[in-house]
Amino acid sequence: MFPGQRIQSRLRGGRGQERAITGNRQSSWAFADAYGAELVDDAENDALRWARERARQAGVRAVSPSTGATLRLLAATVGAKAVAEIGTGTGVSGIHLLAGMRPDGVLTTVDVEPEGQQFARQAFRAAGFVGNRARFIPGSALDVLPRLADGGYDMVFCDGDRSECLAYFDEALRLLRPGGLVCFEGVFAGGRTVDSSAQPTEVLKLRELLGAVRESSALVPSLLPVGDGLLCAVKRNL
Secondary structure, rough: OOOOHHHHHOOOOOOOHHHHHHHHHHHHHHHHHHHHHOOOOHHHHHHHHHHHHHHHOOOOOOOOOHHHHHHHHHHHOOOOOOEEEEEEOOOOOHHHHHHOOOOOOOOEEEOOOOOHHHHHHHHHHHHHOOHHHEEEEOOOHHHHHHOOOOEEEEEEEEEEOOOOOOOOOHHHHEEEEEEEEEEEEEEHHHHHHHOOOOHHHHHHHHHHHHHHHHHOOOOEEEEEOOOOOOOEEEEEEO
């Protein structure tokens, strides 16, 4: 039985109790998203709304406000000067990462869709970040990441092709300095990760990722229940 299924079974003490738990969780998540949305200034808020609308029109995933606030916090916690992002999207996550990074920090963001990266450029500018704060690299992450420097990054944020998450994990371990942080967005996959029914390859890969991160002696991990699940791990100083 997958660990999440054991948790579900312990919570299921009757239909009334299950409905109450579900309702409370939904209210809590909505509150967390609202709280996260209030943590940005007016310029960032306008830019985020614009970027989210571009993402919606393009059918691209965008991190939730609570996930964005968490990324901002984590980037600030590690004092990030160099961050690698897999999956630029339209710039929603990038705005949060840049806001948490050091004022002289640079975000290196990789995506196969150059149009989305152009939207992200505009969003970053509207949010008040100067052009040299971000380095945009178009192309497949698995082609680009091997060209980035070993141990050169304080944080790696992965929000790309979920079927490639294990390969991203291997690259992230190489890219991170000791004490650096890796984060994977969307590991709940809309609830499918803990669903016992047959699942597509990307969900099976996410389950493998969860196991690999948990079992790695090189990492201190935690799974944060924000947005669609944010799996985080700090690289140990070995």
